[in-house]
Amino acid sequence: MKLHHALISTAVGLAVSQLSLAQTQITYKSAKTSSSYYQMAVEISQAVKEDTNSNLIITVEESQGSVQNVMESAVRGANYVFTTPPALVALAQSGKAMFKNRANPKFNDIRALFPIPSLAMHFVVSNKSGINSFAQMEGKKILLGKGSFGAREGAKYITLFGLENKIDLAQVELSNAVPALKNGQIDGFVTAGSFPAPNVIEAAAGTGVKVLSLSDEQIVQSKRTKLVIPAGTYAGQNSDITTTSLPVIAYSSTAMDDATAYTLTKAYWSQKQRMSDTSPWWGGVSTDMLSNINGKIHPGAAKYYKEMGITLSAVHQ
The missing domain is CATH 3.40.190.10 (Periplasmic binding protein-like II)
Structure with a gap:
């Protein structure tokens, strides 16, 4: 009987050992x-x-x-x-x-x-803002947010593309970007996230928006990786968006x-x-x-x- 119990114990022990391995x-x-x-x-x-x-x-x-x-x-x-x-x-x-x-x-x-x-840069502007390019952000109210990669990268691009001190930077938290865009407090916001980004989906669904594309020259200036967001990713987006990303x-x-x-x-x-x-x-x-x-x-x-x-x-x- 002792031998029988010993054999059973050994078998159970081996099974547990094999499972853990x-x-x-x-x-x-x-x-x-x-x-x-x-x-x-x-x-x-x-x-x-x-x-x-x-x-x-x-x-x-x-x-x-x-x-x-x-x-x-x-x-x-x-x-x-x-x-x-x-x-x-x-x-x-x-x-x-x-x-x-x-x-x-x-x-x-x-x-x-x-x-x-990847973290994809999104430059989101309302249709009623009339913005169709980075140059047209001059004099407009844009929300960058604070502390995030998107905020730092957005600020870098504003400088790179000759818009420093030419944009009215909104002092609003990024979490409030969508309601601020809908009620006209801001003309656009900058966010970074894997696409489709939830806050961009919300903005596109609730009001007419456009996500700006970067030119090949601007992408080279940014020293970031090119990324294409396919047409149809967001509501009202009829063509591909060319932007930058952080892999x-x-x-x-x-x-x-x-x-x-x-x-x-x-x-x-x-x-x-x-x-x-x-x-x-x-x-x-x-x-x-x-x-x-x-x-x-x-x-x-x-x-x-x-x-x-x-x-x-x-x-x-």
Whole structure:
């Protein structure tokens, strides 16, 4: 009888051990819980769990920003995934700007997995404002907001395009942009977000608006990545919008084993269409956005891309 119980205990122990080995836990460091990027992380977590039959479990962690995400990559475990613009990874690896006195050799171990929706600049103006180009914003009341990437980028463009001190900058919070536009308090507002952006959807649905396009020359001036928002994305939008964007990429490091990186990347792309059906911002993501990655791609992820017939550039190797 004792032998029988011992055999049962051993069998149960082996089964539990095999289950724990089969299930891989991943930490996904995202953004503030109030942001769309945190919601994206939750959607990725659910999609990966479903695609892998719970063999990959992602725990989403709140973050205070992309710099924190990169800094933690030097001290976190093998299955740490984080999101950040590629430019920040390059700065960390070269020890420049905000990483000047915080250099760490482990930053060189950062490897890309897949792109997620970019931060797209939206210059939204009401139809009744009569604004059809950046030059026509002169003398108009425009809301930039405060502290956000969109506010900083918008202010930069105003200077670049010769409109500094020529625009009446509204002292209103960005959260009040849509009602302020509807009641005529402002002529337009600037916002950055993955498209379709909720506040732009609301503005377009409630009143006639136009999202301004940038010329090729202006995009070059901005030193940002060109992005096209397809016609029909917003109500009343009959043509493509050409704007700029800040690419955002999901990264891990060489500490993550190839099999995990492969399975995670495969699950992400396999579920992307299903995620697009419920959250339209995934519709703007494609493998073409791999070109936004200006560093190495994880070998496990690269294996998946090669299987899909995608040619990676030399910089990704």
